[in-house]
Amino acid sequence: MSIPLTSKQVVDRYFLEHRAKALDIAAFLDRFDRAAEAEGVATSSTTSDVRVRALVAAVDLLRDGRPQRACRMLELWSDRSVDPIAAAHTKGAIGAVPLNEPGN
Amino acid sequence: MYIDPHVHMVSRTTDDYQRMALAGCVAITEPAFWAGYDRSCAQGFVDYFGQLTDTEPKRAAQFGIQHHTWLCINPKESEDIGLAREVLAEIPKFLSRPNVLGIGEIGLNKNSRNELVVLEEHIALAKSRGLLILVHTPHLEDKMKGTRIIMDAIQAHGVDPGKVLIDHVEEHTVRMVLDRGFWAGMTLYPDTKCTPQRATDIFEMHGTDRLWINSAADWGVSDPLAVPKCREEMRKRGHLEQIIRKVSFDNPKTFLSQSANFRI
Numbered sequence: 001m002s003i004p005l006t007s008k009q010v011v012d013r014y015f016l017e018h019r020a021k022a023l024d025i026a027a028f029l030d031r032f033d034r035a036a037e038a039e040g041v042a043t044s045s046t047t048s049d050v051r052v053r054a055l056v057a058a059v060d061l062l063r064d065g066r067p068q069r070a071c072r073m074l075e076l077w078s079d080r081s082v083d084p085i086a087a088a089h090t091k092g093a094i095g096a097v098p099l100n101e102p103g104n
Numbered sequence: 105m106y107i108d109p110h111v112h113m114v115s116r117t118t119d120d121y122q123r124m125a126l127a128g129c130v131a132i133t134e135p136a137f138w139a140g141y142d143r144s145c146a147q148g149f150v151d152y153f154g155q156l157t158d159t160e161p162k163r164a165a166q167f168g169i170q171h172h173t174w175l176c177i178n179p180k181e182s183e184d185i186g187l188a189r190e191v192l193a194e195i196p197k198f199l200s201r202p203n204v205l206g207i208g209e210i211g212l213n214k215n216s217r218n219e220l221v222v223l224e225e226h227i228a229l230a231k232s233r234g235l236l237i238l239v240h241t242p243h244l245e246d247k248m249k250g251t252r253i254i255m256d257a258i259q260a261h262g263v264d265p266g267k268v269l270i271d272h273v274e275e276h277t278v279r280m281v282l283d284r285g286f287w288a289g290m291t292l293y294p295d296t297k298c299t300p301q302r303a304t305d306i307f308e309m310h311g312t313d314r315l316w317i318n319s320a321a322d323w324g325v326s327d328p329l330a331v332p333k334c335r336e337e338m339r340k341r342g343h344l345e346q347i348i349r350k351v352s353f354d355n356p357k358t359f360l361s362q363s364a365n366f367r368i
Contacts, residue, residue, distance in 0.1 A: 003308045004342035013340075014301070070302065074276035078248040079215075088183045088214035091138075093244035095296075 025059065054096035105349075107131045107356040107368075108331050110209070110238070110271060110289060110318035113160055113171070114152075120321070120328045125167035127332040131368050133172040133360065134160060135209035135238050138180040140323055146190035149177060153194070157201040170367050172360070174208030174238045175199070182213070182222035192225055199233060205363040206230060208238025209271065212250040215242060220257065227261045236363050237268045241277065244296065251277045255284055267362060271318070272297055278310050287359050291320040292330035300334035304341060312347060316355045 005013070032052060033043040044052050058073045066072075077096045105128050113121065113134055124132075134156060136149075143149060156173040164171035175198055177191040198204060207230040212219045230237045237258070242250035251270065258268055265285035273281050273288045274297065281288040290306060291297040298306070303317055319330035327333070331352055338348045360366040 001308055001311055001343075001347065003305075068275070070305070071275040074274055075248065077245055078276065079245050081249060082252070084215050084217045084220050084253065086217060088216040088219060091180050091213060093214075093242065093246050095244040097245045 025055070029056070050098045051094060051096045053099055057099055105130050106331050106335065106352040107133075107360075108319050108321075108328075109133045109269075109316055109356040109360065110135060110291065110320045111328060112137055112320070112322035113164065114155055115323035116321060116328055118163060118166075121164060121167045121169060124328055125169055127329055129169055129331070131170040131172070131356075131366075132164065133174065133205060133238075133356075135174040135240070136176050136178060137209060137240075137322065138178045142181055146187065146194055149191045150194050153198045157198055157203055161203050172203045172205050172363075172366060174206055174236075175204060176207050176210045176226055177222065178209065179211050179213040179219045179223065179240060179242075182219045183216060185218050185221060188218075188222040189225070192222075192229065195229065196233075199235070202365055205360060205365055206236030206238065208236075208269075209240035210237065211240035211254050212242050213240075213246070215246055215250045215253060220253065223254065224257055224261070227258055227263060231261055231263050235267075236360070237263065239268060239270045241270060241272045247272070247274065248276055251281065255281070255286065258286075259284070269316075269359060272320070273306075274298060275302070275306060278306055278315070282310065282314060287314045287316070287355075290315070290317050292317060292327070292334055293320065294325055294327065300330065300337040303334050304337050304343075307338070307343075307347075307351060312351050312355070314355070314359075316351055316359070 029044045036043045042048065044056060047053065054077050058076060061073055061076060062069060079097050108129055111132050111134060136152065136156060153175055161171040175195050177188045182188050207226050210223055210226040212223060239254055241247050241254065269287040269289055270281045271289035272291045278288055290303045292300055292303060317331055317334050319328050320326060321328040335348050335352050357368060
């Protein structure tokens, strides 16, 4: 089952929606940096917060020109270890994992 | 006309049943899930199973919607193995109720050892009774790892993957689920899981065999009309009506009809 739209139709139909989403990411990083500067802590380029680091890394992935970006972004944010953990100490998930750690 | 094969109506108002019926919903299936808090004893689950097998079918019937359900203790409350086993002992008492399709939504949450033990005991129960299984895969960063562990556990028990629906797949898990012979569900959520646009992309990339869509609407940010909205997204792109019907009606009907209790 292939996509029935032309590439121009994809842009015509979805550009404004995704322009807004790209702006939201920019505004989120600006907001984070303004708060960090006011606190005197690390901004988005040096923060240790795994969620912000994961988002910035994902932005880099968008620009590499390779296919399957959505799949690769989800993999980037996934726990790549294989064994069950000893116990669940929380119920929630945060949406990202530390980058460049063993198993990830 | 459509089926929403995963929706938590105990968390929704009667107005939602009315709106779903107006949008063309003719049947739903409601898996047992986490209430947003941990229940203190097995009797809390017994009361919940009564709600799923008695109260909700009556509420749905007012709007011409066939209500079906799946029973289990969900993975978020499976860390306490003692409680989980008490609940597991209660489930057989409800399996003869006329709207019960099988065991679900079982699976993993944080991919812990206790969650896996409880998952395997549910799988054994389903296999011993020849029941269908509906699987919850973990959230966000835990999904890819958990999906693999769950599929390994099910296949280690010798369960036919054609009788198992692995739910909440996304771009990074859909292929592995389909390649191993399971059915797969895409959940349409505003912020997590799939949007109608991404679900349609996944159909275009991975085909429409053994794949369906659901709202999984519950007490969180979710939309009981997500399935018709995805149908509309597919229609706007120019997909054929027979394809739209396949993913939102025919596929759920084919899988669910493996249970004699499924009615449409």
